[in-house]
Amino acid sequence: MNNKILIVEDEKKLSNIMGVYLKKEGYLVDFAYDGDEGEKKIQEEEYDLIILDIMMPKKDGWSLLRKAKSKENSPSVILTTARGEEEDRIFGFELGADDYMVKxxxxxxxxLRVNLRIKSNIASSSNLSRITLDNLLVEVESRTVYQNNEIISLTPxxxxxxxxxxxxxxQVFKRDHLLDKVWGYDFMGDTRTVDTHVKKLREKLIFCDEKLKTVWGVGYKLDL
Structure with missing residues (x-):
């Protein structure tokens, strides 16, 4: 295993402890101890996952989360904080955070959470031309979907x-984010279009009925 992880945490003792545990799992671990250093490493290096403290000196974690998720091949991000209020968790997910842990x-x-995120990243590699998940088979090049070996007709x-x-x-995606990524920034419809398509996927595919979750007040995520 050579997946690379960045720990952005100003408490050096805690940061070092996390590093010890993750190195035992075979990960390559890098460290940043303030927001400026974290931002520089995020800009210059490629990481598979970032463990990011929200309350940081010089630049807060929200700024670094935006920076990480703006990259073309954005890493997974697990936020850590002493604050566990619902508003903070929702705000973090809206900015693209993949997970959230309270100190x-x-x-x-x-x-465990890091291992699950890394496994999900590997399984979701966009270079795959054939994706198998439970009873679902997706042939990317031919745009064909099979459920229990039967072709399921989907609209484009x-x-x-x-x-x-x-x-x-x-990852939790807001409806307008999905409109931008799937329909395109110039699409003139509204967010109800996303709801309609999610409903259709759930009706047609057992996999989506079970795994495609509504995150109330935010949007949707595919829970693997």
């Missing part, structure tokens, strides 16, 4: 939405 941290839980946008969510598992 004090359990190292065993942190390692239903297929595009399904593929986008498969390639970005466990």
């Amino acid at each position: 004090p941290l359990s190292m065993r839980e942190l390692v 946008k239903e297929f595009d939405l399904l593929l986008f969510l498969i390639n970005n598992p466990n």
Whole structure:
């Protein structure tokens, strides 16, 4: 395993402990101890996952989260904070965070969450021309979807939405973000279009009925 992780945390003792546990799992670990250093590393290096403290000196975690998620091949981001208010969690997910942990941290839980995120990233590689998930088979090049070995007819946008969510598992997307990514920035419809297509995917595919979750007040995510 050579996946690379960046820990952005100003508490050096905590940062070092996280590093010890993650290195034992075989990860390559890099460190940043303030917002400026974290931003520089995010800009200059490629990481598979970032563990990001929200309350940082010089630049806060929200700014770094935006920076990380603006990259073309954006890494997964697990936010850590001493604050666990619902507003903070929702705000983090709206900015693109993949997970959220409240301090004090359990190292065993942190390692488990990191492992799950890395496995999801590998499974969702967009370079795959053939994707198998449970009873679902997606042939990307021919744009064909099979359920239990039977072809399921999807409209072009239903297929595009399904593929986008498969390639970005466990991430919460607002409806307008999905409109931008799947329909295009110049699409003149409204967010109810997303709701309609999600409903159709759930009706047609058992996989989506079970895995395509509504995050109330935010949007949707494909829960793997």
